[in-house]
Structures are given as structure tokens and as C-alpha cells.
Amino acid sequence: MVGLGPGVAKGLNLPGQESLKGPSLGAIVSVRGSVVDVRFDEHLPPIYSVLRAGDKGQIVIEVLAQLDARHVRGIALTPTQGLARGMAVQDMGDPLKVPVGKEVLSRMFDVFGNVIDRGAALPDCQWRSVHQPPPPLARRSTKSEVFETGIKAIDVLMPLERGGKAGLFGGAGVGKTVLLTEMIHNMVGQHEGVSIFCGIGERCREGEELYQQMKEAGVLPNMVMVFGQMNEPPGARFRVGHAALTMAEYFRDDEHRDVLLLIDNIFRFIQAGMEVSGLMGQMPSRLGYQPTMGTELSRLEERIANTDTGAITSIQAVYVPADDFTDPAAVHTFSHLSASIVLSRKRASEGLFPAIDPLQSNSKMATPGIVGARHYGLAQEIRRTFAQYAQLKDIISMLGLEQLSPEDRNVVARARRLERFLTQPFFTTKQFTGLDGKLVSLEDALDGCERILRDEFKDYPESALYMIGAINEAKGKVKPSPSTAEPKSKAKADLAPAAKATPEPHPIAGARPQPMLEHADDAHES
Numbered sequence: 423m424v425g426l427g428p429g430v431a432k433g434l435n436l437p438g439q440e441s442l443k444g445p446s447l448g449a450i451v452s453v454r455g456s457v458v459d460v461r462f463d464e465h466l467p468p469i470y471s472v473l474r475a476g477d478k479g480q481i482v483i484e485v486l487a488q489l490d491a492r493h494v495r496g497i498a499l500t501p502t503q504g505l506a507r508g509m510a511v512q513d514m515g516d517p518l519k520v521p522v523g524k525e526v527l528s529r530m531f532d533v534f535g536n537v538i539d540r541g542a543a544l545p546d547c548q549w550r551s552v553h554q555p556p557p558p559l560a561r562r563s564t565k566s567e568v569f570e571t572g573i574k575a576i577d578v579l580m581p582l583e584r585g586g587k588a589g590l591f592g593g594a595g596v597g598k599t600v601l602l603t604e605m606i607h608n609m610v611g612q613h614e615g616v617s618i619f620c621g622i623g624e625r626c627r628e629g630e631e632l633y634q635q636m637k638e639a640g641v642l643p644n645m646v647m648v649f650g651q652m653n654e655p656p657g658a659r660f661r662v663g664h665a666a667l668t669m670a671e672y673f674r675d676d677e678h679r680d681v682l683l684l685i686d687n688i689f690r691f692i693q694a695g696m697e698v699s700g701l702m703g704q705m706p707s708r709l710g711y712q713p714t715m716g717t718e719l720s721r722l723e724e725r726i727a728n729t730d731t732g733a734i735t736s737i738q739a740v741y742v743p744a745d746d747f748t749d750p751a752a753v754h755t756f757s758h759l760s761a762s763i764v765l766s767r768k769r770a771s772e773g774l775f776p777a778i779d780p781l782q783s784n785s786k787m788a789t790p791g792i793v794g795a796r797h798y799g800l801a802q803e804i805r806r807t808f809a810q811y812a813q814l815k816d817i818i819s820m821l822g823l824e825q826l827s828p829e830d831r832n833v834v835a836r837a838r839r840l841e842r843f844l845t846q847p848f849f850t851t852k853q854f855t856g857l858d859g860k861l862v863s864l865e866d867a868l869d870g871c872e873r874i875l876r877d878e879f880k881d882y883p884e885s886a887l888y889m890i891g892a893i894n895e896a897k898g899k900v901k902p903s904p905s906t907a908e909p910k911s912k913a914k915a916d917l918a919p920a921a922k923a924t925p926e927p928h929p930i931a932g933a934r935p936q937p938m939l940e941h942a943d944d945a946h947e948s
């Protein structure tokens with residue numbers, strides 16, 4: 423207590439005076455990985471202050487805790503190589519800041535606001551702290567407007583909200599980044615506002631590829647990219663989201679423009695927080711996550727909000743560890759979003775890209791008051807068809823398609839055609855699928871689904887609907903074959919090679935007749 427007194431008194435009595443403004447010097451007491459303890463004899467830097475160490479001040483530390491009257495504990499945002507006990511540390515007297523303003527457009531940054539696109543240095547501009555409060559409740563706006571993406575499955579079944587938050591959930595390698603890149607491609611051109619891409623903890627290569635793609639597409643002048651990729655220390659990955667958001671808030675609040683904020687991948691933010699928390703010595707919570715995960719995530723997510731001056735629409739990829747959607751990280755993220763697009767591994771393995779699972783995904787915009795009665799009715803009917811098909815799948819795999827009633831067979835035929843119609847070739851995957859990308863208007867997508875549900879394409883092979891844009895392309899692709907009225911024979915002949923839900927049952931049903939089938943049937947019903 424004796425030691426505490428003078429320090430506190432000094433801080434209270436001299437606010438804003440030189441001794442506080444000027445950088446003060448400290449000395450390193452301990453270094454454990456990214457965690458650095460520093461002793462300050464004069465003025466103890468407040469939480470979130472930035473400290474610098476090293477010959478050129480290249481090692482940056484952010485204060486996260488004040489241990490006692492003389493010691494702070496911080497996390498390094500750069501590698502701590504070369505750091506040693508006793509080395510001098512300078513308190514910069516400021517929190518972490520990033521540049522904001524028109525100057526940042528078309529540039530690529532790291533978490534410190536350094537340009538990393540090998541371009542010219544940034545001209546003089548305003549720098550702002552990355553720690554900002556979310557807008558107060560009174561300033562938030564609650565308009566509900568749909569944001570079209572040109573991707574059939576999304577626009578029909580889970581329309582995105584302008585100014586809302588949408589999540590792309592999926593395990594490793596099911597197509598989150600591809601879908602996000604396609605959305606950027608489709609939306610950045612038609613979006614009048616600014617787009618900000620934030621790469622958190624993903625591959626550096628993807629950042630570079632995206633930069634080149636955007637440059638070629640000519641949309642860079644209205645875009646900003648901020649990266650803290652997987653090679654960076656946890657502190658940097660933890661703060662890079664805040665850095666991108668600070669730039670987004672500037673465009674919303676000061677320039678009154680709409681902002682499209684794309685994040686790949688928000689799970690890496692949570693993971694970085696977990697690493698920081700572990701390094702700081704906090705007790706882990708469920709599944710090893712940090713006890714403060716909910717707070718950390720909502721501090722970031724709540725800043726992504728609409729105000730009367732502008733909207734931040736955000737699309738976030740969310741990696742789901744081990745495809746387990748009950749993972750605390752996924753569950754916490756779900757609760758912040760207005761639309762969740764869930765990607766399923768099974769669909770990806772069947773080649774049904776984008777691998778969106780229509781029964782798991784949802785959007786709060788899918789209500790008759792917002793999308794209209796026709797769209798809502800169609801979406802419900804499509805979901806119903808898929809749900810029935812999902813139930814029938816068990817029976818099909820045990821008994822075979824021919825055991826179904828004619829109505830059920832019709833449901834299967836419709837669901838399989840809808841499934842294929844809701845696939846779409848992407849502009850960004852042209853180099854490996856060889857198919858030209860397609861942008862489909864909502865009207866065309868609804869029209870196609872409606873006509874499939876009305877059985878207009880009953881006599882078309884399923885493959886005619888696979889990887890097309892609007893439904894009329896199916897007519898150009900193949901002629902209907904009137905002789906094959908039964909869905910059974912078509913399903914066998916025309917599937918995309920990887921799709922195997924229907925053809926499988928035949929050999930099984932043939933090889934093991936009655937007893938097995940009865941047993942299986944019981945099992946299914948129980």
C-alpha cells in the first residue's frame with residue numbers, strides 16, 4: 423500500500439501534464455513467450471497502452487494488466503526474439519492506433535497500420551485508437567432491407583440483411599473462403615460504399631490472391647485490406663479485427679457511407695483470444711476456451727452496427743472445429759448473426775457447391791413481411807421438400823427407391839432436382855471447374871424453384887440442372903426424354919459422379935431380401 427500511494431496520487435493530481443504525456447521508461451522483468459512483465463518506477467502505463475522495446479523499437483507490447491503499483495503485464499504484438507530481462511521499454515503514451523480516412527482506400531495494412539502492399543508510404547492522415555465503444559442504443563437504426571448476392575441458394579433460402587451480420591459456418595475445406603470470395607466478387611462491384619476485408623489467422627497466400635483478384639477486377643479503389651495472418655503472434659491476430667473495424671467505423675460515422683466488412687475467419691479471433699488468455703495465466707473454461715470469450719466476441723461484434731449515418735454489413739467466415747456445431751466458439755458466434763449459412767461436408771463431398779445445408783441455415787429476413795408472400799411461401803415449400811427427402815433418405819438406403827409410394831417418389835425427384843438447381847458455378851472457381859461463373863437474379867432463382875416444384879422438369883435428367891444459372895439453361899442443355907417417366911431409372915443414369923444417395927440402395931436391396939429389410943425397417947421406425 424505504501425508503494426501504491428504516491429503512484430496513484432501522481433496519476434490523479436497531474437492529469438494531462440507533461441510528465442504523463444511524455445514517454446516514460448521501464449525495464450523488462452520477465453519474458454515468457456509473448457507475455458512480458460515490465461517495471462515502471464515513475465508512471466504506470468494504463469491498460470491498452472502500447473510499449474516499445476528493441477534497438478529500433480520494433481518490438482510492440484500492449485498492456486493488458488497492471489499487476490501492482492510498479493508492474494504491468496503485456497502481450498507482444500510482434501515476435502519477442504531478442505528481448506531480455508533488464509532491457510529498456512518505452513511507454514508510447516497511446517493505445518494501438520490505425521490510420522483512417524480516404525487515404526487508406528485501395529491499400530493493404532497490418533495490425534499496426536503499416537502499409538504492406540509494397541506501395542508508397544501513406545500520406546499524413548488521422549490515426550485512431552482501435553479500442554472504441556459500440557454505438558449507443560439510441561443511435562442504432564433498425565431498417566430491414568434485403569441484400570442480394572446473386573447466389574441462388576442464399577438469395578432464395580437465407581436472404582442477407584443490408585446492415586446485418588451473416589456467418590458462413592463450416593469445417594475445414596468445405597468452401598468458406600471460396601464462397602466469401604465469390605460474395606466479394608458479386609457484391610463489391612454493385613455496392614456503392616466501401617469494402618473492408620479483414621484476414622484473421624488464415625493463410626497469407628489467400629490474402630495475396632485476393633489482393634491480385636481485386637486489382638484485376640478493378641474494385642481496389644473502394645476497398646481496404648487488413649491482415650493479421652496465421653504467421654503472426656496471437657496478440658496481433660487478436661487485435662487485427664479491431665483495427666479493421668476502426669477503419670470501417672470511420673467511413674460509417676465520418677463519411678456517412680455504407681461499409682461491407684468481410685472477415686475470414688472470426689474463429690481465429692476467438693482462438694487468438696484463447697492463446698492470449700492462456701499466456702496471461704487465466705484459468706481455461708469449457709473445452710479450453712478463455713473464460714472471457716463471450717465478452718471478447720461481443721465487444722467486437724457489437725461494434726458492427728447500423729446507425730442513422732450508415733450501415734456496416736458484415737459477412738464472416740466461421741471455422742467450426744471438427745465439424746462440431748455445438749462447439750462453444752460456433753455457438754457464441756451464431757448468437758450475434760442475423761443470417762447463418764451452414765456449409766456441410768456431405769454436400770461438398772457430393773460435389774454440390776456451394777455446399778450450403780438448407781435445413782441448418784437460416785436468416786431472420788426470411789419472413790413474409792420482408793421478402794413478400796410468394797418468396798416466403800416458395801422458401802417454405804423448398805425447405806419442406808428437403809426435410810421430407812432427408813427423412814426418406816434412411817428408407818431409401820435400406821429398402822430402395824422402389825419401395826416408396828408414388829407421392830414420396832415425387833418428393834425425392836423434386837428435392838434432387840432442387841438440390842442440383844441450387845448449385846451454381848462461381849466466377850472465382852473458374853480456373854479449377856472450367857465453368858464460367860453465373861450471377862442469378864432473385865427473380866430467376868425463384869422462378870426456377872417454382873417450376874421445379876410444379877414438376878415442370880420431371881422429365882429432364884437431374885444433370886441438366888447441375889451447375890447452371892437461370893432455369894432456362896437446363897432447356898438448352900438437354901432435351902427431356904419422355905420415355906423415362908420413372909425417377910428411378912433417371913436417378914441412376916444421370917447423377918453427378920459423386921452423388922450417390924439413390925443409386926446405392928439397389929444392390930443392397932437386391933442382395934439381402936426380406937428378413938434384413940424387415941429388421942431395417944423396424945430399426946428405422948424405432
Ligand SMILES: Nc1ncnc2c1ncn2[C@@H]1O[C@H](COP(=O)(O)OP(=O)(O)OP(=O)(O)O)[C@@H](O)[C@H]1O
Pocket residue numbers: 592593594595596597598599600601624741775776848851855
Ligand atoms: N463453389 C465451389 N466450386 C467448386 N469447388 C469448390 C467450391 N467451394 C469449395 N470448393 C473446393 O473446396 C476447396 C476448399 O475450399 P475453401 O478453401 O474455401 O475451404 P475453407 O472452408 O475456407 O477451408 P479452411 O477452413 O481450411 O480455410 C477449394 O479449394 C475447392 O477445391
Ligand SMILES: [Mg+2]
Pocket residue numbers: 598599600624
Ligand atoms: Mg478458408
